[in-house]
Amino acid sequence: MSTNSHDSHSGNSKISKSDLWLIIACAAIIIFAYFDLSKTTVTYSNAERDVAERIQKVGAVQFRDAAKAARPGEDVYKAQCSACHASGAAGAPKFGDVAAWAPRIKNTFESLVNSALKGKGAMSAQAGGEFSDLEIARAVAYMASQAGGKFKEPEAPAPAAEEKK
Template sequence: MSATHDEAHTGPIKSPKQLLGTVILAFVLPVFAIIGLVMYVTAGNKPATGSANPELAVAQRIQKIGQVEVRDANRPLRAGEAVYQGQCAACHATGAAGAPKFGDVAAWAPRIQTGFEALVQSALKGKGAMAPQGGGDFNDLEIARGVAYMTQAAGAKFAEPAAPAAEGASAASGG
């Protein structure tokens, strides 16, 4: 019984040569693998990720986050018809997404009753399926001119807003 008992407590390593091999494989080999990985990661002459051209890679890393667009404040304001053709006609010519069609008196009548300023604010801020129109290719005054043009075609008597610079110049010449 004692012979079987001794065999139960022995491990797979039976000699000092096997012990030395196990120590090398278990501890020394992983240490060398880690050192090799660290040397590879810190090497400076690796190609840029996703780019064979180093100048392009540098340009991509230092690209601008935003962009400033300077518009010509002295350009002439576009008329209501031009604004309608450029911005509004895409939906209002066909009635897409429930937009009142250009010249449809019945569809425009309840909207016209809300007043010109309410219509302009709806155009600038968006209403229903219509996205906000402010801040695009047309300034707020030009959008108001487009609203006046569309409502005049439906029977409203809203005047097309004039340019503020023209009002200031006429007031200065009158005084």
């Protein structure tokens, strides 16, 4: 009896070149298939989005701010302008003071509105606040008219036809 335990397995254990190339080719195909398929798999978030796109309704509801009617100049004056113009705070011409308003009224209405919208002196810009530019212009016309000016409150523009989507 032999003391070497490997004697019973003494067969040829060499792999032929063709078998080696076959193993390498199979491994390459498996690796290529794994990486190629992993690129094309759909993730859960993509699948969810795709399903949502396929079953979306034909129409959609859009929420917008309701069109508000432009407030008259007197209301805007009371809400915004009277804080300074009622008392003449920070050099503001007092409401109804003909002498204080006279040099300003000599300017065009557009220049008065521009001063109100962009700010002048201690008065901060009124554009972009709670009131629209049209409402600020109406307040300017109201204040100037109460001090002897002959400015008419601007009318609201005609509503534009909304684009079809």
